[in-house]
Amino acid sequence: MPSASADPRRGPRRPLATLVLGTLLLAGCTSPTTSAPEPSPDSPSADAALTSLLAGRAKAVMLHDQPAFMDSVDPRPSPFRKRQQRLFANLQELPLAAYDLEAHGVTQLPDGRAQAEVTVIMQLEGYDAVPVRTPALFTFARVDGEWELASDHDATYDGAHDVDLQPWERTRIEAEHEGGVLGIFDTRSIDDAHQVMRAVRRGLADIAPRIPVEWSHHVVVYALSDVAQMASLDELPGGDPERLEGVAFSVPAGGSNPALASVRFMLHPRMLGRDEPRRDRLIRHELTHVAIAERDDRVPIWLAEGIAEWVSVRDVPREERVIARDAVEMAQGGLTALPGDADFNAEHTSANYGISWWACEVVADRFGEDRLWALLAEMGAGDGTTESGQDEVLQRVVGMTGSELAAEAGRQIVRNFG
Template sequence: MSRAWLSSLLLVPLLACQAQPPADDGPSPRDLPDSSGAPAGMDESLRDAALDVVEARERALVDGDREAFLATVDPDELGFSATQARWFDNLAQLPVTDVSYELGDEDVMTRVAGDGDLQLPVDFTMRLRGFDRRPVTQRMVWTFVRNGDGALLVEDRNSQIDAQTGWTPAPWDLAHIDVRRSGGILAVFDEDTAEHGSYVMSDLAEATRVVRRHLPQWSGKFVAYGISDVTAIDAMSAMTVEDTAAVAFPVLSRPGGPAAAYRFAVNPTVVGDVLARGRVFRHELVHVALGTTDDRSPQWLVEGTAEYVARSVLPVDDRRRIAAQELFGISGRALEPSRRFYTRDPLVSYALSSLVCDYLASTRGEGVLWDLVRTFQTEQLSTWAESEDVVQRELGLSTDQLSTQALAWARSA
């Protein structure tokens, strides 16, 4: 149940500049013209035709014209054609608006390996109506081949650009999806997880009601992913996939830009877990509801508040007894403020931070938690160690003292 941010990895590109030799019997429609001598991916004589393809694909996507959209794809590329058809069908299920394809920053082409006849940077923009605060732009590199006097698309992704921008695939990029919507909730399943869809939607609605009682300023609108492919979860979680129930994450309006929305992805093992998923949903929805508000908070507070809300449906004495069992033999200690929270005994980290937040809320009032989050939002900390000074100033105790008192409180239930 860790909070995750999309990371940007930089790979060193390999430039492939080998020209395609002419065929003995003259160039075929897919060959580069003999006279061009253009390296792979750099045949500028194909540029106008390629830009026509870009325009045609935007028009087809806006119009919902599946046949026109697929007509821009090389039919000989069977795998790519199939994934493009699936992707178009997936988007047709979503409340997509503000769709556009535009020529991107061509300076990036110096960092991309050549392929096909021509490669061009293309920025794809879309917004999920009612869920994204602003459109989301994704940087791509498209690969074209010559087709008579025109061009066809043979690939729309590039691993080097994806690594530089930190692109993480959405469910509609990975599999056939099944979209469910109820009020302000939009959930995305696949063919394997859809059987649990009705129950999940009910649990999401109940989790939303619980979180809004604690954070009434939140709109209650969100998008949740629950598919079998754990590629995105694996990329975003600080823990192993097996130890990660779900991740909440921002969807950036552009690489390095402001967040357009906060969403969460659930491990498929949780989707079908009747006992666990309500607690997981409540936990992740606290992250979604807070958005950027707790960006500057120490990790124990980020996760502790979310887990406190997740457990809040239980009577307080039950929560105390559960915490005492989970933390049997554990003594008070300073709470982990950094990302080491997820790698240094995360089970204890979660249980202890949850208990401390529950103790504070139960003995001083829940408002003390949200006040502390807001305080950290305006603090300028140069090291995480300085977060202890903020806690001491605001609460009159160190996190070591807080955890010691919280453990005594739990064990006295």
């Protein structure tokens, strides 16, 4: 199944997406951005009080103490208070190795409230290599002389700081945690949890011997009943979640740490109940992106997606493998170049996935699987490889240019599917 890769030279790592295939052939047959107000110089007492409030709130999460957590929230009935009750319940669903809240200066507002820029520090045990640090703007109000939390997000601030809400901040979640898989479901998708979790665990077992790189063999999968989370991702390939079947995405550590905390993936809601080979192949594709992680950030998209496709079909008998019809039609017309980054997820997306897959098939079949992984390593070395520089690496590693590899991939597609 198809997906899309990312290049930090073009900005933040782009999500890796699996798009809906067209007709298949059987083998052999918001608001303006603003910054937080400047801290006022005369708020030491508020600083101390709010720092204490946040410390108690974080401690309550780790101690599973809902009354203490809700003591930090404005007690007056409001939608925000209900959301805070939901947030606490959601956080208890997660295997937290760390949860903390760090305030960075308090600003007194003219109306008597206060605001603080807060770093939310959170680490999923067994799934995040390091804690994830996310900025937020918290607002506090005095109630009966005590500071209480009145808001933990500001849409303008979030937009200015590129903050995407997580599922546990959006809706009521239910988490399943078994066999190296953390599944995040909601109240409408939880009925599909058993088969989704089983399919992801099976996918982990399938790809483990295929991918010769070190990785945790653990994964977080979002399996939600609507596309809001998917639609919120930055640089969503194709820009339309309805064109996707799944998407892998990076979770940066944040703050001053340039590392990745993890790579996770999510399934489109329509894929949740499809307990079939198509979904299993999709899951293996996304898991390959998770395993490879940042190793494919600095390579041409065709190689990142081609390897994920190549791994995804290893356990499918050759006569049962499928490819998009438009890939066959383009191959029949003769291929002269590998798919380019700029239009990979545009008009001929499904064809690009098929052509990329078979470019990798050619390398593995002709030179051995080790050479394919060596190509990925060489393309990603140093500052990475651009399209304009890929021929030099291809010549050095496999003795072919991009046009020669594309032409051979096309011939093999026609031979197997046309």
